[in-house]
Amino acid sequence: xxxxxxxxxxxxxxxxxxxxxxxxxxxxxxxxxxxxxxxxxxxxxxxxxxxxxxxxxxxxxxxxxxxxxxxxxxxxxxxxxxxxxxxxxxxxxxxxxxxxxxxxxxxxxxxxxx
Amino acid sequence: xxxxxxxxxxxxxxxxxxxxxxxxxxxxxxxxxxxxxxxxxxxxxxxxxxxxxxxxxxxxxxxxxxxxxxxxxxxxxxxxxxxxxxxxxxxxxxxxxxxxxxxxxxxxxxxx
Numbered sequence: 001x002x003x004x005x006x007x008x009x010x011x012x013x014x015x016x017x018x019x020x021x022x023x024x025x026x027x028x029x030x031x032x033x034x035x036x037x038x039x040x041x042x043x044x045x046x047x048x049x050x051x052x053x054x055x056x057x058x059x060x061x062x063x064x065x066x067x068x069x070x071x072x073x074x075x076x077x078x079x080x081x082x083x084x085x086x087x088x089x090x091x092x093x094x095x096x097x098x099x100x101x102x103x104x105x106x107x108x109x110x111x112x113x114x
Numbered sequence: 115x116x117x118x119x120x121x122x123x124x125x126x127x128x129x130x131x132x133x134x135x136x137x138x139x140x141x142x143x144x145x146x147x148x149x150x151x152x153x154x155x156x157x158x159x160x161x162x163x164x165x166x167x168x169x170x171x172x173x174x175x176x177x178x179x180x181x182x183x184x185x186x187x188x189x190x191x192x193x194x195x196x197x198x199x200x201x202x203x204x205x206x207x208x209x210x211x212x213x214x215x216x217x218x219x220x221x222x223x224x225x226x
Contacts, residue, residue, distance in 0.1 A: 042219060100169060100212050101159035
């Protein structure tokens with residue numbers, strides 16, 4: 001069965017510090033991978049995506065993520081966090097072999113302290 | 115930038131009542147989806163829709179649920195007889211091609 005694990009439920013970082021949010025997946029097919037962000041009361045905004053090619057992908061708001069096939073991971077990073085980055089972050093995985101549906105992780109709530 | 119929109123943003127209903135959640139996907143998109151997120155739980159896939167028919171549905175999407183694209187712009191999710199456990203945030207999404215889905219802001223449904 002397909003599954004996505006985000007091992008950290010909450011993370012707190014200081015403003016200006018670097019950030020890494022972890023995502024591991026278990027899939028029986030070549031996945032395509034996404035990170036979405038949800039601010040309170042808002043919908044899911046696409047941060048970045050990986051389909052193929054360069055395993056380091058750049059997204060909006062200064063985020064990047066690296067696909068590591070050997071570790072089945074797709075971790076999200078940002079070199080310097082801003083207070084406005086406080087939100088919940090979701091990793092999601094899909095594959096053509098499993099139709100169009102996305103499987104989501106449980107989310108990581110990011111708190112930024114000043 | 116084009117966005118997926120959803121109405122209403124909040125809906126409160128009595129158990130057993132029918133509700134219709136509405137979505138306007140991005141205009142040139144061909145694939146449409148509904149997901150839901152029960153409070154404190156993961157976002158879960160409900161159904162995908164393409165070429166005026168359901169292409170895939172989850173085990174959650176039972177006979178109480180239906181989807182429709184009544185015209186060229188709207189995409190609706192109907193819950194025929196709501197249960198307490200249907201209380202959740204419902205997200206509509208659309209995509210131009212299969213891979214990249216763009217989500218709306220959600221409808222928070224509360225069943226009393």
